Amino acid sequence: MSDSPKVLVVLTSHGKLGDTGKPTGWYLSELAHPYTLLTAQGFTVTLASPTGGPAPLDPSSIEAASSDAISQAFLTEQNALWESTAPLESFLGRADDFAAIFFPGGHGPMFDLAEDPTSQALIQEFASKDKVVAAVCHGPAALVGVKGSGAKGEAFLNGRAVTGFTNAEEEEAGLDAVVPFLLEDRLVQVVGKGGRFEKADEKWAEKVVVDGKLITGQNPASAKGVAEAIVQAVWGA
Template sequence: MSGSPKVLVVLTSHDKLGNTGKPTGWYLSELAHPYAVLTAHNFHLTLASPSGGPAPLDPSSIDAASEDSTSQTFLAEQSALWASTAPLRSFLGRADDFAAVFFPGGHGPMFDLAGDATSQALIQEFVAKGKVVAAVCHGPAALVGVKKSATSGGGGGGGYYLEGKKVTGFSNAEEAAVGLDGVVPFLLEDRLVEVGARFEKADEQWAAKVVVDGELITGQNPASAQGVAEAIVKAVAGV
């Protein structure tokens, strides 16, 4: 891999919030802030989603970022990025093309990426190649079903990739605070613990928390998105 470091950004294709009748998708600030950090360090981002094509942006995340200039600039200037994402399957076997894979949050990943076999195979490939695997907020839902593979040192025994790893993600308390603990298909904090991860969280709800365990980088909530991107830059470029 030569030239600018490349990051594969995987967005959700899911746009319905359970049976509430409300829309969901990926969360604006959790891509906007990493985009600003990564492009400032000359990283190149490629966007993908399970279905390809338009990736649904959660409208509530636009409202939440109404006074966030970074998110509003990104929304106004970069919509082509998520209007025509590439199908995730087209990146299988191409981990060598990228320095990292990154999963932004929003509730969408809880419904599709958490059980997506293509996404899981892709993560296995990145792990086997020693690439950075990063996720923020509900993005770590994409990691919960990933199994260890023989090439990643797991022996192919079927254990979970996250077993024994330090990780964070959207906490049970934060899910309850937004009133969606009864809507999501599972509680992310609980599931991360169930697959053997060593879950960490900030002392206070909504505070930034970034956890780095080798090549695995996770952030707890929207406030953690910038820190996750900064950790990606440090891991890949050493700055």
């Protein structure tokens, strides 16, 4: 790997919010803040998605970031990044080229990355090579179906400490009956009795959980903290 560490960012290709007729996708601030911080720290960031090509940006996240200078600058200056993502399958067998893989949220990952076999294979590959695996908000949905490297076929998250978008936050967003599953419930189930799901004392507050090379963030407020943890995990290795 070169002196400039590389991060593979995986965006959703899913742009429809269940059967509501409303658009969804990835969440602006959850990519804008990590991208800005990582590139400022000398990282090279590559964007991929299950189908490649344009990755749908959730329009509600643009509205939510209307007063967020970092997100607005990213929106106007870096749009080519998500309009021409590489297909996920093109990165199979290439984990050695990267220091980390990162999954931003938005509701899109709940519908495609949660069950995408190529995404799951990539996560397995990165984890087996002791690379950083990170996700924020609904991004941890990409981790729930991943199997570990052990012979018992246990989940990758079994026995781990994680966080993600909480049931209370989903209910407040009014989408608890729209998503295919509640992320907090699924994470609790997957980590098992030996693991734990952690969350902030208050809804929407920052919460980042670091368990070795596994880094997860609870919500949009946690995106920058996840990026900071990625930098620490890579440079501190």
